[in-house]
Amino acid sequence: MKNKIIHTQSSAEIKNELPILGQMGSFSVILFAASLISPLFPKAFPVPAPVIGLIILYLLLVTHLVKLEWVERFADFMIGFISFLFVPSGIQLATSLDILKNQGLQLITIIVISTIILLVVIAYTATFFIWLKRLIFHRDVSVEEV
Amino acid sequence: MTEQSIIEYLGTPIFGICLSIIVYLIGEWLFRVTNGFFLFQPLFVGMVLGIFVLWLMAHSLKVDVAWLYRHTYKPGGDLLFWFLTPATIAFAVPLYKRNDLIKRFWLEIILSLTIGLLIALYCIYLICKLFGIHDAGIASLLPQAATTAIAMPIAEAIGGNPAITAMACIVNAVIIYALATFLLKAFRLNEPISQGLSLGSAGHAVGSAKAIQLGSIPGSMASVAFVLISIVVDLVVPLFTNLLGISQ
Known part of the structure; x- marks a missing residue:
C-alpha cells in the first residue's frame, strides 16, 4: 500500500x-x-x-x-x-422479485455454486498450464510484483 | 398519493442517485464497524437495502414494485450505471502496466480461459440438471461468465431469460467481492496469475477491482481475463448449447 x-x-x-x-x-x-x-x-x-x-x-x-x-x-x-457503480444493477433486481419469489432460493444456490465453479476451475486450469510450461517446456515462470 | 404525484416528486434522477449513495454509505459504515464482516460488503448491503426501500415504498404507496422502480429509481440509476462504461475502459491501464506478463503468458492465458470455461460450463450444466432446471433456465445461466452486456443478448439468442442472466452476473460479482479472499484461501489458490484470471472471469469488473487490491500481477491478469472471457463466451456458449441440444 x-x-x-x-x-x-x-x-x-x-x-x-x-x-x-x-x-x-x-x-x-x-x-x-x-x-x-x-x-x-x-x-x-x-x-x-x-x-x-x-x-x-x-x-x-x-x-x-x-x-x-x-x-x-x-x-x-x-x-x-x-463496486459502487454496480449498486444500480443490484437494485435492478427489484424488477425480478417475482422470479425470485417462485424459484429464488434454488436459482441463487445454483448461481453461487456456478460462481465458485468458475473461480476454481479456471484457477486450476491456469495453474496446470503454468506448471506445464515450467516442467515440460522448461520455461521461466517466475513473476515479480512491482 | 396518486401515481401522477409520485412521478412528479420522485421521478427526477436525483432520487435514484441519493438512494444509491445513501445505501452504499450505510454498507460502508456497517462494514467498518463490524471490522469487515463479509456479509456487510457495501455492494451487497446497498443492493439489499435499496430493493427493500423500494419494496417498502411500493407497499405503503400501494403500487407495483416494478412500476415504482421504473418511474422513480431508474432515471437516477441509469445515470450512475452509465459510468460503468468509462470504468470498464479504465481496466486497460492495470493491464498495460504489466504488459510484460501478457507478452510472456498470452498462450497460457488463452488456453486457460477457453479450456477452463468449457470445463466450468459442463459442470454448471450438470449442476443445473441435478437441480432439475429446465432448458430455458440452463440457457440463462450458461453465459454468466461474460460481462452483462454480452451475457444478456447471448442468453436471449440461445433461448434463455436475460433477466435471470443479469441476476446471475450481479450475484457473481457480489459473491466474488465478498468471498474472494476466503475462497482463494480455502482452495489454496496462491499462484498470482491463476488468482487474477479466475477473479476476472468469475467476478467480472468487480472481481478485477478486487484482484487489483491483491497486487499488480493478479490485477492485470483479471483485467485481461474479464475482457477475454466475455469474447470466449461469445464464441463458445452458442456452440456448447448446440452440442448439448439445449438451444432451439
Whole structure:
C-alpha cells in the first residue's frame, strides 16, 4: 500500500500529468470511437462499446500513441469506484422479485455454486498450464510484483 | 398519493442517485464497524437495502414494485450505471502496466480461459440438471461468465431469460467481492496469475477491482481475463448449447 502511494505521488510530480478534465477527454474520445464501432458487430456476436473501448485504450497505450500519464489518474479513480457503480444493477433486481419469489432460493444456490465453479476451475486450469510450461517446456515462470 | 404525484416528486434522477449513495454509505459504515464482516460488503448491503426501500415504498404507496422502480429509481440509476462504461475502459491501464506478463503468458492465458470455461460450463450444466432446471433456465445461466452486456443478448439468442442472466452476473460479482479472499484461501489458490484470471472471469469488473487490491500481477491478469472471457463466451456458449441440444 505504501509503495502505491509513493508511486502515484512521484508519477504526478516527475511526469507531466494531464489535468483531470484532459484525462476525461481522452476517455470520452475513445468511448465515442468505441460506440461507433460496436454496432458493426453482428447480432449473434455482440461486442459492447466498453469492451471495444478497453481494447482501443490498451492498443493505444501499447503503441505509445497515448501516454500512461494521460489516463492513469482518472482510470485509478474509476476503478476505485466500481463496486459502487454496480449498486444500480443490484437494485435492478427489484424488477425480478417475482422470479425470485417462485424459484429464488434454488436459482441463487445454483448461481453461487456456478460462481465458485468458475473461480476454481479456471484457477486450476491456469495453474496446470503454468506448471506445464515450467516442467515440460522448461520455461521461466517466475513473476515479480512491482 | 396518486401515481401522477409520485412521478412528479420522485421521478427526477436525483432520487435514484441519493438512494444509491445513501445505501452504499450505510454498507460502508456497517462494514467498518463490524471490522469487515463479509456479509456487510457495501455492494451487497446497498443492493439489499435499496430493493427493500423500494419494496417498502411500493407497499405503503400501494403500487407495483416494478412500476415504482421504473418511474422513480431508474432515471437516477441509469445515470450512475452509465459510468460503468468509462470504468470498464479504465481496466486497460492495470493491464498495460504489466504488459510484460501478457507478452510472456498470452498462450497460457488463452488456453486457460477457453479450456477452463468449457470445463466450468459442463459442470454448471450438470449442476443445473441435478437441480432439475429446465432448458430455458440452463440457457440463462450458461453465459454468466461474460460481462452483462454480452451475457444478456447471448442468453436471449440461445433461448434463455436475460433477466435471470443479469441476476446471475450481479450475484457473481457480489459473491466474488465478498468471498474472494476466503475462497482463494480455502482452495489454496496462491499462484498470482491463476488468482487474477479466475477473479476476472468469475467476478467480472468487480472481481478485477478486487484482484487489483491483491497486487499488480493478479490485477492485470483479471483485467485481461474479464475482457477475454466475455469474447470466449461469445464464441463458445452458442456452440456448447448446440452440442448439448439445449438451444432451439
